Each structure stands twice: as C-alpha cells, then as structure tokens.
Amino acid sequence: MKVTVVGAGAVGASCAEYIAIKDFASEVVLLDIKEGFAEGKAMDLMQTASLNGFDTKITGVTNDYSKTANSDICVITSGIPRKPGMTREELIGINAGIVKSVSSSLIEHSPNTILIVVSNPMDTMAYLAHKATGLPKHRIIGMGGALDSARFKYRLAEALNAPISDVDGMVIGGHSDTGMIPLTRLATRNSVPVSKFISSERLEQVKEDTKVGGATLTKLLGTSAWYAPGAAVSGLVQAIACDQKKMYPCSVLLEGEYGMNDICIGVPVILGRNGIERIVEIELTDAEKANMQESADAVRKVNDLL
Ligand SMILES: NC(=O)c1ccc[n+]([C@@H]2O[C@H](COP(=O)([O-])OP(=O)(O)OC[C@H]3O[C@@H](n4cnc5c(N)ncnc54)[C@H](O)[C@@H]3O)[C@@H](O)[C@H]2O)c1
Numbered sequence: 201m202k203v204t205v206v207g208a209g210a211v212g213a214s215c216a217e218y219i220a221i222k223d224f225a226s227e228v229v230l231l232d233i234k235e236g237f238a239e240g241k242a243m244d245l246m247q248t249a250s251l252n253g254f255d256t257k258i259t260g261v262t263n264d265y266s267k268t269a270n271s272d273i274c275v276i277t278s279g280i281p282r283k284p285g286m287t288r289e290e291l292i293g294i295n296a297g298i299v300k301s302v303s304s305s306l307i308e309h310s311p312n313t314i315l316i317v318v319s320n321p322m323d324t325m326a327y328l329a330h331k332a333t334g335l336p337k338h339r340i341i342g343m344g345g346a347l348d349s350a351r352f353k354y355r356l357a358e359a360l361n362a363p364i365s366d367v368d369g370m371v372i373g374g375h376s377d378t379g380m381i382p383l384t385r386l387a388t389r390n391s392v393p394v395s396k397f398i399s400s401e402r403l404e405q406v407k408e409d410t411k412v413g414g415a416t417l418t419k420l421l422g423t424s425a426w427y428a429p430g431a432a433v434s435g436l437v438q439a440i441a442c443d444q445k446k447m448y449p450c451s452v453l454l455e456g457e458y459g460m461n462d463i464c465i466g467v468p469v470i471l472g473r474n475g476i477e478r479i480v481e482i483e484l485t486d487a488e489k490a491n492m493q494e495s496a497d498a499v500r501k502v503n504d505l506l
C-alpha cells in the first residue's frame with residue numbers, strides 16, 4: 201500500500217506520522233514544493249521509527265511526481281492555512297490554483313488512485329478536484345466531517361463530564377464556521393440520547409463550540425490546527441487501505457442524494473478499498489434539511505468563485 205501526501209507542512213507531516221504509527225502502509229511519499237522540506241520531514245519521521253515501532257518507509261521529495269507513481273491513495277494538504285480572524289473561504293484565491301495543478305499531477309502518475317482533499321476551503325477544493333481530474337465520484341473524498349465529528353465528541357464529552365469513548369456523534373454539511381451541522385438529535389452516550397444528560401441550552405453551546413472548532417484553535421495557535429486534522433486523515437486512509445467499511449462523514453459529489461446535485465458537501469459514507477463504497481442517506485428533520493440547504497447554498501457561492 202503506497203500513500204502519497206502532498207504538502208509536508210503541519211497537516212501533511214502530522215498525517216504521515218499517524219499513518220506510519222498505525223503501521224498499515226508499506227510506503228508514504230511526502231511531497232512539497234519547498235526545496236528539501238519534505239526530505240527533512242521524512243528523515244525526521246523515519247528517525248522515530250525504531251522509537252515508535254513502525255516499519256512504514258517514509259520518503260520525501262521536492263516536487264518530483266515521478267516518485268509518487270502508482271500510489272493507491274493520495275492526500276492533498278498543499279496550500280496556505282488561515283490566520284486568526286480569517287475564514288477558510290478566503291483561502292480560495294491561492295489554494296484553488298495549487299489544488300488544481302497538484303491533483304492533475306497526481307493523477308498523471310497514479311491514474312487509479314483515490315484522492316483525499318484536505319486543503320481549504322475543502323468542499324470547494326474537492327469539487328475542483330472533480331473538475332480538474334474527471335475521476336469517478338467514489339475516488340474523490342473531501343476530509344472535514346471526520347475532524348468536525350471528533351471535535352463534536354470532544355465537546356460532548358466535556359459537557360457530559362463523560363469519557364470520550366462513551367459518546368457518539370456526527371457532523372454533516374459544509375466544512376465552514378457557519379455551514380457545519382452537528383447532529384445533536386442523534387448524539388448519544390452509550391445509545392442514550394445526550395439530551396437525557398444535559399439541558400438543551402448546554403447542547404446548543406456544544407453545537408456552537410463545535411462549529412467554530414477550527415477558528416478557536418486558529419486564534420490560539422496563530423495558524424490552523426494539525427494534530428486532529430492529521431489523525432482524521434489517517435483514519436480515512438486506514439479505512440480505505442484496510443478495507444474497513446467504516447462510516448465517516450466526508451465531502452463527496454452528490455448526484456441526487458439528499459436532493460442535491462453537482463456539489464461536494466459532507467454526508468455519511470462507507471469507506472473501503474474502492475473509496476466511497478456507499479453514500480448513506482439518513483432521515484433528517486425539516487429543520488436539519490433546512491440547515492443542509494443553507495449550508496449547500498453557502499458552498500455553492502464559494503464554488504461560483506472558481
Ligand atoms: N479539511 C480540513 O479539515 C483541514 C484541517 C486542517 C488544515 N486544512 C487545510 O490544509 C492546508 C494545509 O494546512 P497546513 O497547516 O499544513 O499548512 P502549512 O503551511 O503548514 O503546509 C502547507 C504546505 O504546502 C506546501 N505547498 C504549497 N504549495 C504547494 C504545491 N504547489 N505543491 C506542493 N506543496 C505545496 C507548502 O510548502 C507547505 O509546506 C490549508 O489549506 C488548511 O486550511 C484543512
């Protein structure tokens with residue numbers, strides 16, 4: 201199993217590290233445009249191999265796509281991150297050009313690959329990757345919902361004063377400060393609805409904290425987060441590589457599902473060896489459907505800027 205990660209920055213390196221530590225891939229190629237940067241990150245990570253007990257071989261290359269040839273899975277993290285006070289959508293001007301050229305170069309050398317898009321604004325970048333590569337819809341996956349759901353569970357556990365392993369929850373919709381839809385109605389503590397444990401006001405606070413999860417960290421760090429994003433990407437890569445058939449919310453091209461067309465937005469999918477093996481259509485309430493529509497309208501506005 202060969203995995204390429206483009207962008208050896210904060211998220212790309214974190215993602216490569218988690219993939220290696222989980223030890224399911226034979227090879228991870230890190231590629232960056234900055235001379236020597238990916239080589240350095242790869243060497244540093246490889247020097248953790250004997251300490252962390254993995255055999256995955258990590259190599260770094262400067263913009264040489266021939267080294268990425270025949271990758272089973274390619275992850276795109278190249279592009280600029282936001283700074284405090286910015287929205288993800290403001291990154292489109294620079295990141296669209298990067299994602300377009302990177303996705304085309306990757307497909308040229310790995311025509312059968314499955315593409316995972318991470319660069320922001322992610323839903324629009326996943327849509328752009330479709331336009332740039334023409335890959336079938338099951339082979340382009342935008343990562344956002346897996347991260348947002350992890351943050352939702354973190355906030356739920358905090359509010360419930362429960363261990364995170366006790367809680368379950370999912371976030372669908374666009375990966376943006378306003379477009380995320382934490383499905384509080386379906387969140388549970390060991391199958392018991394969380395509304396049994398906390399007030400509706402507290403649950404509303406959990407929802408709002410989840411939606412601004414990325415912005416909160418960006419304010420604290422001065423740039424956007426990387427540990428949880430890297431871990432979330434590694435989860436998707438592992439689900440595909442190990443044919444786990446795990447369900448994650450991912451940004452995927454909708455063709456009639458959820459009553460939408462020609463848009464990439466977060467919905468639950470089953471991930472396995474073929475990439476997106478199924479889009480799961482869950483029954484939404486009228487209010488959730490309205491939220492989803494609003495979220496999609498916002499994503500479309502950004503897509504129109506392409
Ligand atoms: N979807 C998500 O949930 C999620 C989560 C976190 C970050 N992100 C996004 O991921 C992107 C990367 O974030 P980061 O914190 O790792 O940024 P970073 O600046 O640390 O790393 C980005 C790397 O991309 C490289 N790069 C730029 N153009 C390139 C090109 N054409 N080819 C190859 N490499 C190139 C840069 O040299 C840099 O090393 C940002 O757009 C950020 O908003 C998305």
Ligand SMILES: O=C(O)C[C@H](O)C(=O)O
Nearest residue numbers: 282288320414415424425
């Ligand atoms: O918040 C960001 O800009 C980065 C990423 O999308 C995140 O949610 O951490």
